[in-house]
Amino acid sequence: MKILIVGAVAGGASAAARARRLDEYAEIILFERGEAPSFANCGLPYYVGGVIAERDKLLVAPKQRLVERYNLDVRTRTEVVRIDRTRKLVVARDLSTGTEYEESYDNLILSPGASPLRPPIPGADLASAYTIRDLSDADRLHQAVGGARTAVIIGAGFIGLEMAENLVHRGITTTVVEMADQILPPWDPEMVTPVADHLRDRGVRLQLSDAAKAIEATDAGLRVELNSGGTLDTDFVVMSVGVRPENQLAVDAGLEVGTRGGIRVNASMQTNDPDIYAVGDVVEVTHFVDGSPIQIPLGGPANRQGRIAADHIFGRDSKYRGTQGTAIVGVLDMTVAMTGLSEKALMAANLSFEKIYIHPAHHAGYYPGAEQLTLKLLFAPDTGRILGAEIVGGAGVDKRIDVLAIAIQAGMTVYDLEEAELAYAPQYGSAKDPINMAGFVAAGVLRDDQPVTHVAQLTSDGADAEPYVLDVRTAGEFEAGHIEGATNIPLESLRARLDEVPRDRPIVAYCKVGQRGYSATRILAQHGFAVRNLSGGYTTYLADASHEQQSVEA
């Protein structure tokens, strides 16, 4: 058995190690265009930022280890330039010498990854306009950062924000330009508004709903011209506007690719040529939740796909279950995470859903250090099946997204979350954990115990009459800020003041986060009022409203 693997990071390296474990006698050759196999690509921004101080740390599985432990033939600085499917061989080029040679295979695994897009604008190829993908990119950026005072990042996705965090660490004045009217475009906008505010608080300038139309060299560095008309002078530019699957080799060989360029594979990671597998960022996967074809570049799935391809080569019935889009990003002490489908993805797919927001503390409020998090849960209106979740906050966000990721994998419902038995001691969680709370609130919606409404529906609640907006917080909270037109009746006096609430209009009750609003909703509903609770309360309202202002920032 002779296996060739193209690309020795994540999926490729995993496939190689697994193949060797399954067959001590197979010939396994790993081609890597770069200088090192199996480097920590997710660590590159932190190396640039100096958080990871030693470059060697990025070499997760050095070449020598792959050779000695796994008996692999690792050929770095070697690019596979062509596949000959008929003769079952590839043409490889030694990048040091330019020499090309053929290498035959029984099975071929493609793991070339995805390459950063460069915006199609003048100057995108200037020396100080960087993308970041591999170690040499990181080296160049690491050097550029030394001595620089200003930077412009184009694109406010994961990599853009991770770079922003790291440049802030290095004391560099940073502007992030983003074409969308929000940061982190895969997330729903109201969830990331607090993150944008936090970035601004930490000195990052956000230029949303704007784009670079040209980059030019100046005496002092670079000047970025914006669509909005302004210009930004900067020492260097980082372009992080997304990635494109490196499919050329596959396309040239006649392998099928999807509409967004990802190589099409079956559940065993086979391409339309059964002797050729593809894994990692280069493939189109099936979304676990709705079964749609999608491309999501993620390290975990890449590793598992590599393993599955190797399994299948050795006759095992190992199957990839799809990608559910679990992702997390740290942004200057905040954490932003999601799993499953976002609201915008559900809307785009025309799937019906319900949603709720909660803002619980990450552990018992009576124990010092509790941090508030915001959790948005999306679920099926009929079955209660969990469709997606987004969580933003500080400590404890990563825990809850992983719990929900597993719940989605298991096909669990919001009713299951009500019953989840999670670990509780006051420094870790709550007797009613945020996961339970999300279940209670969502199940309350489905059982009609707690009809909810949302900020967007506030002015037109599906009824003819404009809703009566009832603020059930304290007078002090009301005075400090409230929804325009709202009336304040604190929850504690609501029962005594029911006659002040109109019976001819729909009522929307709200409090700070939704809990008192829920109690008010229960009271009013049982007294015959048509009432809904504003999910997430004033906290979600503020996140949603401030979103409208983002695009007018200069």
Place this chain on the structure above:
Amino acid sequence: MKILIVGAVAGGASAAARARRLDEYAEIILFERGEAPSFANCGLPYYVGGVIAERDKLLVAPKQRLVERYNLDVRTRTEVVRIDRTRKLVVARDLSTGTEYEESYDNLILSPGASPLRPPIPGADLASAYTIRDLSDADRLHQAVGGARTAVIIGAGFIGLEMAENLVHRGITTTVVEMADQILPPWDPEMVTPVADHLRDRGVRLQLSDAAKAIEATDAGLRVELNSGGTLDTDFVVMSVGVRPENQLAVDAGLEVGTRGGIRVNASMQTNDPDIYAVGDVVEVTHFVDGSPIQIPLGGPANRQGRIAADHIFGRDSKYRGTQGTAIVGVLDMTVAMTGLSEKALMAANLSFEKIYIHPAHHAGYYPGAEQLTLKLLFAPDTGRILGAEIVGGAGVDKRIDVLAIAIQAGMTVYDLEEAELAYAPQYGSAKDPINMAGFVAAGVLRDDQPVTHVAQLTSDGADAEPYVLDVRTAGEFEAGHIEGATNIPLESLRARLDEVPRDRPIVAYCKVGQRGYSATRILAQHGFAVRNLSGGYTTYLADASHEQQSVEA
């Protein structure tokens, strides 16, 4: 509808709030023997330790809020002394005045909790021998701690160790006496050995396999006489040897209780009298994993049971699914957590199981601050269903135990853990998260890719011949300490030195944590050797071996 609730903490308070939300018009009376309803009982040790500085923080839902928000009739300092099931009424005693009166019910919910056991030894009732259950206990201990220099804690369970942590915070020299030969008796011994070592490192003296046989007052404080013959002079004693369900009221009323005294209830939390419910630490529950009757005092389940009882009273088909024993305890910057059944519980229940140990970092090793954790996974040999897990370490332990708790709730298998898509960025996790790793290793055992063995089997591996113990770490690691009788062949040179390995004996391979041992196992198995990997490697070996020494400590 008139509902009486006995006990206003956790389950009782939850039942009351839920009942009010379901019925605005019900009469709901909450009897609480203590001075305050709904206090944070899990916070008491931290109040004693000064970590929770303000006593008011412990009042989670003050009486006034329960009255104003929930329109509850809260009667503190009032003890229910008798139930008359025929007349459907209780007799309540106002503890301030001694007055007794009757109160009728349509439904009665018992949530009296469990009371700390006092060891049946002379002096256990001395003034400076404390138990900790409610606010007044905490107040007394809080006062005792001021000015004290030494303390003896009897019982090394949760509460005992939380008290030890807090007394260390207060600078008090603390000795913990425990009858078992390990701390945290519900855990498997090899898992808590590192925790015991950590306690000793932090100055806590552990007196294992020993017990107090008497406490006597001295001029300076107290003297504890030990079974082992020694004595301990101390300023005060904390007794934390377990709890007993407060079942007297129920027993007197003829309600059924289990063999360990817990009130028997059905899935809707009804006792054998359908008008009387019981919730929280006083009830016997069904273990979620094996269906056995059990008593586990936990805050989360108590809260959910209260909710379920209220639901059922109002005609809802709400059912408790059983308790799976998810528990967590912080011990001076270490975290110890479990969910499902322990190995000793599986042994006691005579259930068949497999087990594995891993010692991964809690996030990517290349990102600074990675802390090693130890994870033990117990699973069914036939289906791979997850039966239980224990995790010990620092950061990230709480996350993984919650993920596994949900996985157990969902009935997931180790194969599901292989495919789990968890959130990965280097400061939060790994592309192959500890959860995935546990899945890989456990599934490898079931697929016979990686036969494992354990420390206890080292000297008698089921075979006639004594195993050849092969240390595949580096020469340097081997020299620094190894299993007695082991031979060192580093993994990297194993393929070249196969002829040194005997073919007539079973081989046990090991490394530091199990990964290189796995690779060695794969190599040797494919070359025809009968080989097993020592699960958890030398790290687990040390934890298991040092366990034997605990009991001889003076």
